[in-house]
Amino acid sequence: MSRYWSKVVQGLTPYVPGEQPKLANLVKLNTNECPYGPSRRVLEALRAEIGDTLRLYPDPASDRLRAAIAKHHGLVPEQVFVGNGSDEVLAHVFLGLLKHDRPVLFPDITYSFYPVYCGLYDIGFEPVPLNARFEIAVDDYLKPNGGVIFPNPNAPTGCLVPLAEIERLLRANQHSVVVIDEAYVDFGGESAVPLVARHPNLLVTHTLSKSRALAGLRVGYAVGHADLIEALTRVKDSFNSYPLDRFAQAGGTAAIEDDAYFRAMCGKVVATRSRLVADLQAVGFEVLPSAANFVFARVPGRDGAELAAKLRERSIIVRHFRKPQRIAEFLRITVGTDEQCAALADALREILRQPGQR
Ligand SMILES: *Cc1c(COP(=O)(O)O)cnc(C)c1O
Numbered sequence: 001m002s003r004y005w006s007k008v009v010q011g012l013t014p015y016v017p018g019e020q021p022k023l024a025n026l027v028k029l030n031t032n033e034c035p036y037g038p039s040r041r042v043l044e045a046l047r048a049e050i051g052d053t054l055r056l057y058p059d060p061a062s063d064r065l066r067a068a069i070a071k072h073h074g075l076v077p078e079q080v081f082v083g084n085g086s087d088e089v090l091a092h093v094f095l096g097l098l099k100h101d102r103p104v105l106f107p108d109i110t111y112s113f114y115p116v117y118c119g120l121y122d123i124g125f126e127p128v129p130l131n132a133r134f135e136i137a138v139d140d141y142l143k144p145n146g147g148v149i150f151p152n153p154n155a156p157t158g159c160l161v162p163l164a165e166i167e168r169l170l171r172a173n174q175h176s177v178v179v180i181d182e183a184y185v186d187f188g189g190e191s192a193v194p195l196v197a198r199h200p201n202l203l204v205t206h207t208l209s210k211s212r213a214l215a216g217l218r219v220g221y222a223v224g225h226a227d228l229i230e231a232l233t234r235v236k237d238s239f240n241s242y243p244l245d246r247f248a249q250a251g252g253t254a255a256i257e258d259d260a261y262f263r264a265m266c267g268k269v270v271a272t273r274s275r276l277v278a279d280l281q282a283v284g285f286e287v288l289p290s291a292a293n294f295v296f297a298r299v300p301g302r303d304g305a306e307l308a309a310k311l312r313e314r315s316i317i318v319r320h321f322r323k324p325q326r327i328a329e330f331l332r333i334t335v336g337t338d339e340q341c342a343a344l345a346d347a348l349r350e351i352l353r354q355p356g357q358r
Pocket of ligand 1: 084085086087088111151155181183206207208209215219220
């Protein structure tokens, strides 16, 4: 701890992202990236940005990108906010819409960046336990709060809350904002975006990192009532006027416009997921129902950390969460290509033939 650090920094518990190993030839199934490259139209748009105009600042409002997103969802640009990855969008959401006297509610097992933002911005929160089936039960959120946020499908479980349940929450919770983080919705969920028209307390966030294969470009967005978007814009313009560079704006716009490629890639991932689930079940895994581009699975009685370590010896990396104890047996496995998933299944078949350590 440096004596030059501010009190705020001394008290931070930063988020730890999944590892990005420098080694080649790894089967990398740990950070939910897309196993296929982005649309060719994205690559062309990026190439077209290379030139003298890079001396100029980008559009601070990302108007073209916001217009493309608005059109894609049948909204107007005033209902769209864009950021440097949805992580940045979420940071602004916590400060601009969720920091109130009452605590923010989110699941006890969920995206572990949420409590980190609460720490950064000094926001009180109350973790709400998942039910016995590892699902989010809307009834558990019907209590006084300063806001509600959860991913749908949830991470790292992959479980989905039906849209009718989300609408029930929106009706019962009109005094604060409900944020639905749809980072994984394109892999089998039903988006809450159509509910934006009738619910001024709804904010929905999306990312181009997963279903649009652009984790390296850093583009995310939020849609909601124009008043909610204005709060986010006020935070952004008090922090960084140009969070999206010229490449992110051009490439992001091309990605949103290439709907056919997007649908095809999501379809491939969903098809591979079915095969992966069957392969995992065949070697003794219990797999939670997943609507995402990953599965959350365990072999009852086997330590997840031990399985992850044995996979790593075979150059396959998956994600394991040590805490809470309730999920210590689970592995979160990204849906890769068919070949990558087959390699994983072969390795697990071999590992599970040997007795486990407890
Ligand atoms: C990956 C992820 C994000 C962040 O996505 P970026 O746009 O890459 O910052 C947000 N929420 C959840 C639940 C995620 O899994």
